[in-house]
Amino acid sequence: xxxxxxxxxxxxxxxxxxxxxxxxWVVTGIMVVAVVALAVIPAxxxxxxxxxxxxxxxxxxxxxxxxxTTVGDASGITVTTVTLADDAAAxxxxxxxxxxxxxxxxxxxxxxxxxxxLAGDVQGVVQxxxxxxxxxxxxxxxxxxxxxxxxxxxxxxxTVNAIAPPPAVDESKAIAAIVTGALLYMVLLTYGSAIxxxxxxxxxxxxxxxxxxxxxxxxxxxxxxxxIGVAGITQLAIVIASGLAATxxxxxxxxxxxAWSLMPASLIWFVLGYGxxxxxxxxxxxxxxxxxxxxxxxxxxxxxxxxxxIFVEIAIGDPGNAWVRWTSFFPAFTxxxxxxxxxxxxxxxxxxxxxxxxxxxAIWWVMRVASRIYANAYLQGGGRxxxxxxxRARGSRASRRPSVQRR
Amino acid sequence: MPRTRAKDAGGxxxxxxxxxxxxxIVAVDGLDLTVGRGEIVGLVxxxxxGKTTTMRAVMGILAPDEGSITWDGExxxxxxxxxxxxxxxxxxxxxxxxxxxxxxYFGTLRGLSRSDAHARAAEWLDRLGLAGREADKIxxxxxxxxxxxxxxxxxxxxxxxxxxDEPFSGLDPAGVDELGRTLASRATSGTAVLFxxxxxxxxxxxxxxxxxxxxxxxxxxxxxxxxxxxxxRRLRVExxxxxxxxxxxxxxxxxxxxxxxxxxxxDEGTSPQTVLDAATAAGPLLHFGFEDxxxxxxxxxxxxx
Numbered sequence: 001x002x003x004x005x006x007x008x009x010x011x012x013x014x015x016x017x018x019x020x021x022x023x024x025w026v027v028t029g030i031m032v033v034a035v036v037a038l039a040v041i042p043a044x045x046x047x048x049x050x051x052x053x054x055x056x057x058x059x060x061x062x063x064x065x066x067x068x069t070t071v072g073d074a075s076g077i078t079v080t081t082v083t084l085a086d087d088a089a090a091x092x093x094x095x096x097x098x099x100x101x102x103x104x105x106x107x108x109x110x111x112x113x114x115x116x117x118l119a120g121d122v123q124g125v126v127q128x129x130x131x132x133x134x135x136x137x138x139x140x141x142x143x144x145x146x147x148x149x150x151x152x153x154x155x156x157x158x159t160v161n162a163i164a165p166p167p168a169v170d171e172s173k174a175i176a177a178i179v180t181g182a183l184l185y186m187v188l189l190t191y192g193s194a195i196x197x198x199x200x201x202x203x204x205x206x207x208x209x210x211x212x213x214x215x216x217x218x219x220x221x222x223x224x225x226x227x228i229g230v231a232g233i234t235q236l237a238i239v240i241a242s243g244l245a246a247t248x249x250x251x252x253x254x255x256x257x258x259a260w261s262l263m264p265a266s267l268i269w270f271v272l273g274y275g276x277x278x279x280x281x282x283x284x285x286x287x288x289x290x291x292x293x294x295x296x297x298x299x300x301x302x303x304x305x306x307x308x309x310i311f312v313e314i315a316i317g318d319p320g321n322a323w324v325r326w327t328s329f330f331p332a333f334t335x336x337x338x339x340x341x342x343x344x345x346x347x348x349x350x351x352x353x354x355x356x357x358x359x360x361x362a363i364w365w366v367m368r369v370a371s372r373i374y375a376n377a378y379l380q381g382g383g384r385x386x387x388x389x390x391x392r393a394r395g396s397r398a399s400r401r402p403s404v405q406r407r
Numbered sequence: 408m409p410r411t412r413a414k415d416a417g418g419x420x421x422x423x424x425x426x427x428x429x430x431x432i433v434a435v436d437g438l439d440l441t442v443g444r445g446e447i448v449g450l451v452x453x454x455x456x457g458k459t460t461t462m463r464a465v466m467g468i469l470a471p472d473e474g475s476i477t478w479d480g481e482x483x484x485x486x487x488x489x490x491x492x493x494x495x496x497x498x499x500x501x502x503x504x505x506x507x508x509x510x511x512y513f514g515t516l517r518g519l520s521r522s523d524a525h526a527r528a529a530e531w532l533d534r535l536g537l538a539g540r541e542a543d544k545i546x547x548x549x550x551x552x553x554x555x556x557x558x559x560x561x562x563x564x565x566x567x568x569x570x571x572d573e574p575f576s577g578l579d580p581a582g583v584d585e586l587g588r589t590l591a592s593r594a595t596s597g598t599a600v601l602f603x604x605x606x607x608x609x610x611x612x613x614x615x616x617x618x619x620x621x622x623x624x625x626x627x628x629x630x631x632x633x634x635x636x637x638x639x640r641r642l643r644v645e646x647x648x649x650x651x652x653x654x655x656x657x658x659x660x661x662x663x664x665x666x667x668x669x670x671x672x673x674d675e676g677t678s679p680q681t682v683l684d685a686a687t688a689a690g691p692l693l694h695f696g697f698e699d700x701x702x703x704x705x706x707x708x709x710x711x712x
Contacts, residue, residue: 009515017504206499210560213466213493214516216485379468 006215007223014227035243051078055093055102067129177343181312191232192281199285217375225278273335275363279370286377287385304332312340319345331362418479419443419599425474434460436623442599449614450603457623458603466493489518492566496573498557500545507541510559517564531559571602611702639672648690656685
């Protein structure tokens with residue numbers, strides 16, 4: 001029989017049972033709704049440049065139309081104008097929705113007709129335009145040539161020169177980074193806990209002993225981690241795919257497009273982080289006989305994850321931070337901090353390679369320690385076993401020395 | 408239940424000098440045990456005597472410190488264990504997994520193909536009266552049915568060796584009878600069966616041989632009759648007269664006395680005829696005969712000795 005068959009059987013069961021359960025689909029559904037909302041809502045709320053159509057009544061309509069367009073452009077509002085015959089026509093136009101507002105100006109005072117209210121920024125544009133028209137009329141009456149008046153009224157261009165500008169954080173990069181960091185933090189915690197829960201469940205339901213009579217503990221451990229990992233990546237892929245699809249569908253801003261385009265690459269970091277943390281979570285699960293004790297057993301694993309997330313936040317605000325740089329090489333933090341550094345700034349390729357190598361080395365070490373703890377603690381009943389005791393104990397095949405044949 | 412044992416083709420399970428320590432505690436100390444094919448062997452002893460440790464070692468769940476455990480003369484490797492079935496004392500199944508899937512899953516872990524495992528699982532569920540419950544989760548089953556499910560998991564791959572730790576505990580009388588018949592039929596078809604139990608009447612009735620362990624050592628092993636030979640035979644006599652007559656019989660000792668009569672143990676060379684003569688002389692004889700000491704009595708005498 002294929003030596004790795006038990007491992008795949010164990011993994012297969014994890015995947016099948018996980019997708020058969022309702023919880024998996026509920027959680028996936030919630031995550032899909034969340035990412036679709038994340039992609040769609042900004043696109044709907046900021047619906048491009050503002051436009052407005054204004055109707056004009058009065059002798060100065062032509063001059064006003066030019067001014068309204070100029071002033072509107074300066075305020076980021078595209079103004080279209082329609083000249084109307086009289087107040088009654090203006091009223092009809094507003095009522096029918098042909099124009100957003102109708103401005104009647106007789107050279108000294110003005111009335112604006114609107115359906116309900118006049119948007120603040122549009123009112124600003126109208127007010128500025130009327131003021132200019134009034135000033136121009138007054139100066140013209142005083143004998144100053146129109147060309148002089150017009151050039152005097154032209155907006156002055158303004159440039160700001162900062163002596164010590166803050167580091168330029170590209171908004172799109174920052175958002176990409178925070179989405180990556182948050183997603184990794186969430187999935188490591190979710191699937192890590194799933195493993196710890198699964199192991200503790202096998203132990204508390206006493207399935208462990210039946211299993212161990214049929215499967216080596218290392219196959220059981222590896223199969224479980226592989227199975228939950230595959231289920232997790234599938235779930236993550238579904239979520240990422242719906243995020244990408246939603247972004248493409250609404251054609252939303254380049255901000256979220258960049259964020260989502262980084263997601264597939266983050267799968268690599270997920271695999272590394274998962275490899276590191278999953279083993280530790282499995283060992284934690286093996287320490288307890290009751291689900292209630294699981295929080296205590298997991299206590300040593302959670303702080304590095306939380307700390308990593310804190311460095312993620314620091315990295316987003318200040319990518320060049322020396323602390324962030326150093327912590328991105330520390331294996332417990334690498335899988336979360338490094339992708340954020342990459343998202344926010346330029347990281348030399350050797351730094352990325354080194355961090356991956358260090359993480360792989362750490363995974364190898366954790367694998368040895370965790371499988372030992374797992375094998376030793378898995379069959380020990382009676383309350384909670386300490387990490388140290390489980391490491392020292394000699395209880396199973398994983399730590400056995402050759403049996404002595406007495407013949 | 409059949410006490411006649413199927414002809415064994417030699418081989419089977421052999422444990423020699425098995426020793427296992429936990430820290431400073433010696434759980435099992437040089438234990439010897441064999442279970443031939445087609446043989447049912449009962450492992451008897453108080454809690455902590457080393458029964459579970461021995462069974463776990465056979466199943467490879469823990470390693471011996473010393474001694475050898477062989478199957479058909481070969482040291483037991485992982486591949487052998489695919490042909491073993493194990494029911495631990497603490498029963499355990501995945502609570503949320505469906506019955507048929509679960510039994511089949513354990514079948515595949517024992518090396519069956521998936522289709523074969525499903526077919527055999529369905530067959531065993533049917534045989535154990537669980538037909539119609541295939542899609543139920545384990546938690547939806549009654550306690551008795553969970554026990555049956557556990558048995559199906561143990562038997563699904565038609566093992567050559569069954570190692571059952573307290574298989575009868577928690578079963579109702581019908582369940583005990585059902586399991587007893589299942590084990591007997593397995594043995595008849597050549598399976599070696601090793602089980603532990605505190606229900607000694609059951610062990611006496613079911614097993615070809617009994618192994619009594621105490622403090623990690625074998626106190627006695629053999630058929631119940633062989634064990635009985637280690638004890639003096641008990642002669643029960645009931646006479647319609649005061650029991651004083653019995654104390655005057657030469658070469659016999661009264662070991663028990665009740666309202667009905669007395670139980671005597673004869674010295675070597677004393678003929679039962681001597682006792683019969685004395686009894687009839689005392690009064691009308693109501694009962695006269697040797698009685699078999701129960702395994703339970705022998706066990707208590709041995710472990711308290």
